[in-house]
Amino acid sequence: MTRKCLTIILAAGKGTRMKSDLPKVLHPVGGLPMVMHAINAAKTAGTDRLAVVTGHGAELLDEALKSHGVDAQTCIQKEQLGTANAVDAARSVIDEGFDDVIAMFGDTPLVKPETLADAREKLKAGADVVVIGFETDNPFGYGRLVVKDGQLTAIVEEKEAIDAERAITFCNGGLMAFNGRKLGGLLDKIDNKNAKGEFYLTDAVAVANAQGLHVEAMIASEEDVLGVNNRVELANVEQIWQERIREKHLLDGISMTAPHTVFFHHDTKIESGVVIEPNVFFGPKVSVEKGARIRAFSHLEGAQIGANAEIGPFARLRPGANLSEKAKVGNFCEVKNADIAEGAKVNHLTYIGDASIGAGANIGAGTITCNYDGMNKAKTTIGAGAFIGSNSSLVAPLTIGDNAYIASGSVITNDVPVDAVGFGRARQETKLGLAVKLRARIKAMKEASKKT
Structure with missing residues (x-):
């Protein structure tokens, strides 16, 4: 049986560090808006439905999607309350019922379709949540993926990590895939009890573990998950x-x-x-x-x-x-x-x-x-x-x-x-010896200009 897939593209951010009136996800790579690279990767990976979560510059984004012939449901994130809140803005589409749901960012234009397809394969094999991560020699600043016996048990942010966790080089790339039948329940359990008062999609890992669900992490190249902020x-x-x-x-x-x-x-x-x-x-x-x-x-x-x-x-x-x-x-x-x-x-x-x-x-x-x-x-x-x-x-x-x-x-x-x-030119005339007189006249004019 063919599995139905929904891909949610998060594209509501202001992108203030770009210092541009153009929404961040519309800045081009290879002449194509970044969000279109993400959408094309999702389509190549076999997604059946697209939902694009918009906010800042929504009208410009809608025009861009239309001009590129994209058939997608646009969903407005009215307030910027975190990534889980952004995904929840597409709840009406999620509730239509999908086997697989991929959540990705409109500012990650280098993600390969094969990476998304691999995440779907893990869902097909029984995973409920798949976090796409990457290995790096310099993990500073990234959330660390803590894996035990094949289960992703936690995503620990840099400032909250102990020394042993900071030594982990397997880091969160931000892209996630979900069992579509369980995603709604996970979103309902994510709270905003944190310093910023936001709802983080990464908290779905802790919620899923608490519910006894199967949570996996998979490795992609660092380039695949590279985001753009400036x-x-x-x-x-x-x-x-x-x-x-x-x-x-x-x-x-x-x-x-x-x-x-x-x-x-x-x-x-x-x-x-x-x-x-x-x-x-x-x-x-x-x-x-x-x-x-x-x-x-x-x-x-x-x-x-x-x-x-x-x-x-x-x-x-x-x-x-x-x-x-x-x-x-x-x-x-x-x-x-x-x-x-x-x-x-x-x-x-x-x-x-x-x-x-x-x-x-x-x-x-x-x-x-x-x-x-x-x-x-x-x-x-x-x-x-x-x-x-x-x-x-x-x-x-x-x-x-x-x-x-x-x-x-x-x-x-x-x-x-x-x-x-x-022919369309004046007839040529040749004046024999005239060049001698012309040079003399030019020389005299030059000498006169030196004296003045």
């Missing part, structure tokens, strides 16, 4: 997440010559055989097909890159940049909302915006598609096999036909037909 910790979590995703891509057959300098977004899609040089940044919605090469110091966002295409170095691809197979965007080029067909080349110092570049076309250095008149955007269409000379300005709306030529330095304002040559 910007320093957020940066640390981002670094760990990036390291994980780099390793995944390397194992999937993607080459990186300096992996630690490459930064990915959570939705980056890269096929095997891609080569990524140092100092490349992937923003949202980028896909790269097999055999492509992303050269150093390139910035990509909202771009689709075809097989065996080449980008950079020092290239910027903005949203809507679509490169077909073997297309090339070279150094110091920017592409926005443009289709670049198979084998087309945009090699040097060029801006291509709101455009369509035909197969095999060659765009010379310094070319600009003049797509904006101060109020409206217009499109430039360049046909297959066309050659655009260096330092050309193409004033949209404009169509340049297949195999047409544009003379270097031209300003093109009218369509150029198939196989035609477009």
Whole structure:
């Protein structure tokens, strides 16, 4: 029989140490709000239902959940009275009846689905409460997990621990799993007789032991349960997440010559055989097909890159940049909302915006598609096999036909037909000997300026 699982995400805290108007759990890791990492882990682990406990910034959190297509019951924690009080805010959902209930935090974005699945396996095997802990060489400040004969007998906080307990290196990670049929009864027995007057979910361990229930602790990696309380910790979590995703891509057959300098977004899609040089940044919605090469110091966002295409170095691809197979965007080029067909080349110092570049076309250095008149955007269409000379300005709306030529330095304002040559520049004149007179005049002006 399939076990039903509810996951409760605690996301009501103010996160004052973040010093931000944005609710803490909405701060991004890999471009995705932390709470979404926790939710995705729960979904991958097989949860059937999600309850998100909100408080501070509830409206912003609701909007974020909706924008990411999350089907979850939101529950308001009206007062910040501790973690057990937060879980109890989801009592109406708990009372629907679940075999497994997982309680986790919205600011622990590194938890792996396998960790949550392992906790559920322990519940399936007969545990009533499972506390997810971790081993550390420096346990100072953490609650210690006291285990005897396989039973977790207590969670002892640092300030209350005796010397023998302080020597324990098995620490509380904060994530817990419960027999869903017994969780309500445990919550009812947790009191707030402590210095802060709060209801602590960790007290469920003592309550469960008093009731003769089976309480276990399991080991996860310290990274799995790493929470975020300030910007320093957020940066640390981002670094760990990036390291994980780099390793995944390397194992999937993607080459990186300096992996630690490459930064990915959570939705980056890269096929095997891609080569990524140092100092490349992937923003949202980028896909790269097999055999492509992303050269150093390139910035990509909202771009689709075809097989065996080449980008950079020092290239910027903005949203809507679509490169077909073997297309090339070279150094110091920017592409926005443009289709670049198979084998087309945009090699040097060029801006291509709101455009369509035909197969095999060659765009010379310094070319600009003049797509904006101060109020409206217009499109430039360049046909297959066309050659655009260096330092050309193409004033949209404009169509340049297949195999047409544009003379270097031209300003093109009218369509150029198939196989035609477009000129749009002043005629050159050469004045023999004039350079001698010009230098003399410039020198005289310089000498005069020294005397004044």
